[in-house]
Amino acid sequence: MTAIAIDDVRRTYGDTVALDAVSLSVDPGEIFGLVGPNGAGKTTLARAITGTTDYDGTVALFGEQPRAIDRSRLGSLPQSFSPHERLTARELLEYYAGLYDDALTPGRVLDDVGLIDSADTYYENLSGGQQRRVCVGSALVNDPDLLVLDEPTTGIDPAGRRQLWDLLEGLAADGTTIFLTTHDMHEAERLANRVGLLADGELVAVDTPRALIDAHGGESRLTVETASPLAEVDASGLDYRAAIVDNDLRVFDVAPTEIGTVVDSLTDAGVQVESLSWAEPTLEDVYLELTGTAVGRGGQRLDDGAASAAEEPNAPTPPTEGSS
Numbered sequence: 001m002t003a004i005a006i007d008d009v010r011r012t013y014g015d016t017v018a019l020d021a022v023s024l025s026v027d028p029g030e031i032f033g034l035v036g037p038n039g040a041g042k043t044t045l046a047r048a049i050t051g052t053t054d055y056d057g058t059v060a061l062f063g064e065q066p067r068a069i070d071r072s073r074l075g076s077l078p079q080s081f082s083p084h085e086r087l088t089a090r091e092l093l094e095y096y097a098g099l100y101d102d103a104l105t106p107g108r109v110l111d112d113v114g115l116i117d118s119a120d121t122y123y124e125n126l127s128g129g130q131q132r133r134v135c136v137g138s139a140l141v142n143d144p145d146l147l148v149l150d151e152p153t154t155g156i157d158p159a160g161r162r163q164l165w166d167l168l169e170g171l172a173a174d175g176t177t178i179f180l181t182t183h184d185m186h187e188a189e190r191l192a193n194r195v196g197l198l199a200d201g202e203l204v205a206v207d208t209p210r211a212l213i214d215a216h217g218g219e220s221r222l223t224v225e226t227a228s229p230l231a232e233v234d235a236s237g238l239d240y241r242a243a244i245v246d247n248d249l250r251v252f253d254v255a256p257t258e259i260g261t262v263v264d265s266l267t268d269a270g271v272q273v274e275s276l277s278w279a280e281p282t283l284e285d286v287y288l289e290l291t292g293t294a295v296g297r298g299g300q301r302l303d304d305g306a307a308s309a310a311e312e313p314n315a316p317t318p319p320t321e322g323s324s
């Protein structure tokens with residue numbers, strides 16, 4: 001049975017369309033990541049799933065309406081969540097555990113979220129990231145079948161994020177369905193089986209991170225820092241499209257095995273290469289492309305005549321005056 005079935009869900013606030021005919025289904029044991037700019041509608045969709053906002057259309061969780069589902073099957077972490085400040089981390093989890101007939105022990109949850117050493121610290125005295133971990137723990141305490149987490153790792157340090165990712169992956173491997181929102185594209189790429197991109201209330205793309213990157217991520221890029229003034233760099237001998245981006249020469253779609261050839265061509269053209277870095281497209285490129293915030297494939301100077309040839313695939317760009 002589908003874990004989350006969302007069909008033609010719409011939500012407006014006055015003139016604001018927060019969700020515009022969103023349809024989506026999430027399988028049991030799947031980790032689904034929802035990304036999108038501020039105000040795109042992510043929290044509204046998470047709230048529609050947990051039955052904490054009204055909407056038109058239908059949402060079913062394991063075949064039941066969100067407000068009808070046995071609460072012990074659902075764990076949810078709202079974006080804004082402020083537990084009682086004068087309780088310790090352990091007391092808070094004891095409190096939330098007490099809401100269910102059958103709950104995990106607070107000690108185990110604290111351990112899972114990496115807070116066992118701060119178990120007896122008042123919530124108000126925990127750091128922001130530690131507080132967020134307690135909040136994540138409160139969503140886990142009933143060992144739910146479905147977890148809806150709205151920006152679970154915001155404010156949590158890199159090591160803590162990794163710990164939570166491992167934890168969530170382990171839960172999903174054991175069959176828990178996880179729906180999470182995030183602004184961290186690395187998190188979505190690493191964690192989610194599928195990613196949905198919401199923009200202005202519309203789900204504009206849904207697929208595996210790999211498929212999204214293949215379809216929308218663009219080309220790999222070789223960034224060349226040169227000792228030569230960029231205005232004098234002649235890249236016309238390259239068999240690759242090139243442009244100037246952030247004061248470096250960027251060469252597109254170069255296979256790693258071809259980097260040496262590109263460097264040789266540049267050196268032959270009198271360019272002094274200082275450093276090189278090569279990067280594959282990532283989910284962040286997909287995000288920037290699909291939300292219309294991409295700089296432009298050929299670099300930021302596409303709008304000036306000097307680099308306009310960069311718009312043409314396979315047209316080597318000789319950066320000239322004005323393009324440095």
Ligand SMILES: Nc1ncnc2c1ncn2[C@@H]1O[C@H](COP(=O)(O)OP(=O)(O)OP(=O)(O)O)[C@@H](O)[C@H]1O
Pocket residue numbers: 013016017018036037038039040041042043044045079
């Ligand atoms: N209670 C509300 N009253 C009025 N407008 C609201 C309300 N909640 C959300 N909105 C509007 O709905 C739209 C979607 O908001 P939502 O919080 O779902 O976006 P989001 O993608 O979660 O944003 P963020 O990344 O900033 O958390 C926004 O335009 C927001 O201003």
